[in-house]
Amino acid sequence: MTARFPLMLAAFHRLCNGLEPLEPRPELDYAANYLYLLSGQLPVEEHVKALNAYLVMLADHGMNASTFTARVVASTESDIASAVVAALGALKGPLHGGAPSKVQDMLLAIGTRERAEGWLREALARGDRLMGFGHRVYKAEDPRADELREIARLADPQAFTLARRVEELALALLEEQKPGRHLYTNVEFYSAVVLASVGLPGDFFTPTFAASRVVGWTAHILEQINNNRLIRPESEYTGAKEAQFVVIEKR
Numbered sequence: 001m002t003a004r005f006p007l008m009l010a011a012f013h014r015l016c017n018g019l020e021p022l023e024p025r026p027e028l029d030y031a032a033n034y035l036y037l038l039s040g041q042l043p044v045e046e047h048v049k050a051l052n053a054y055l056v057m058l059a060d061h062g063m064n065a066s067t068f069t070a071r072v073v074a075s076t077e078s079d080i081a082s083a084v085v086a087a088l089g090a091l092k093g094p095l096h097g098g099a100p101s102k103v104q105d106m107l108l109a110i111g112t113r114e115r116a117e118g119w120l121r122e123a124l125a126r127g128d129r130l131m132g133f134g135h136r137v138y139k140a141e142d143p144r145a146d147e148l149r150e151i152a153r154l155a156d157p158q159a160f161t162l163a164r165r166v167e168e169l170a171l172a173l174l175e176e177q178k179p180g181r182h183l184y185t186n187v188e189f190y191s192a193v194v195l196a197s198v199g200l201p202g203d204f205f206t207p208t209f210a211a212s213r214v215v216g217w218t219a220h221i222l223e224q225i226n227n228n229r230l231i232r233p234e235s236e237y238t239g240a241k242e243a244q245f246v247v248i249e250k251r
């Protein structure tokens with residue numbers, strides 16, 4: 001599955017654009033092949049390095065929502081493909097792996113450093129979440145964000161300058177408007193800059209995340225089925241205890 005993900009994605013991309021899918025080149029590594037299969041051009045070394053770093057960093061991350069989903073499905077003794085399809089469904093949500101394309105939308109909508117503060121203030125006033133900030137587990141900066149910030153700085157200095165300004169303002173505004181919530185930059189913020197810098201379109205950010213995370217999903221699935229027990233959390237009913245049922249007699 002890990003080998004097939006980039007093949008399927010690139011073929012889909014090319015067919016959607018009226019182009020024939022390409023055959024992978026055995027002398028290229030995973031990241032280089034992916035970029036080659038999408039564009040038909042041999043990628044430059046900097047793009048391969050940046051994408052490789054991204055793919056390795058995102059490959060696994062504890063019991064995140066999609067990995068947990070995959071393990072739940074695997075624990076029912078369903079098949080590995082079903083567990084991965086379920087994980088994909090969880091990943092694509094904007095609170096999980098759907099976030100980087102939303103970060104890209106935000107950066108494109110802001111456009112210039114001067115517009116950043118007004119745009120962010122308006123978004124927060126509407127009650128929107130700023131994509132690329134906050135994390136369900138980390139209540140400090142996501143350590144992967146720091147690595148990706150450096151990769152983004154090298155990969156596209158111009159896009160980085162805008163992203164850095166937006167990040168600084170967003171952190172200041174979140175601290176001002178959501179004090180004590182511990183909202184910091186997460187992995188998705190600079191993922192958007194890195195993935196755009198290697199030439200990927202926004203609607204390929206989440207699929208590319210999946211091409212990395214499939215490594216973690218399948219490793220977790222194998223671990224689950226090698227020592228399986230059905231995952232079945234309990235839930236606590238907190239509703240009314242004295243429910244009244246009205247029987248309506250048929251005429």
Ligand SMILES: CC(C)(COP(=O)(O)OP(=O)(O)OC[C@H]1O[C@@H](n2cnc3c(N)ncnc32)[C@H](O)[C@@H]1OP(=O)(O)O)[C@@H](O)C(=O)NCCC(=O)NCCS
Nearest residue numbers: 094095096099128129130131132133134135136181186188
């Ligand atoms: C990731 C995320 C779902 C984690 O949520 P969480 O830890 O459950 O945090 P909560 O939903 O309990 O939010 C706590 C408070 O911070 C606010 N908040 C959390 N993330 C926020 C964000 N990115 N922008 C603005 N406000 C945010 C919530 O509105 C809430 O405010 P309230 O206490 O006034 O109601 C959340 O931070 C988020 O939606 N981030 C944006 C999406 C994103 O980047 N996802 C990728 C994650 S790697």
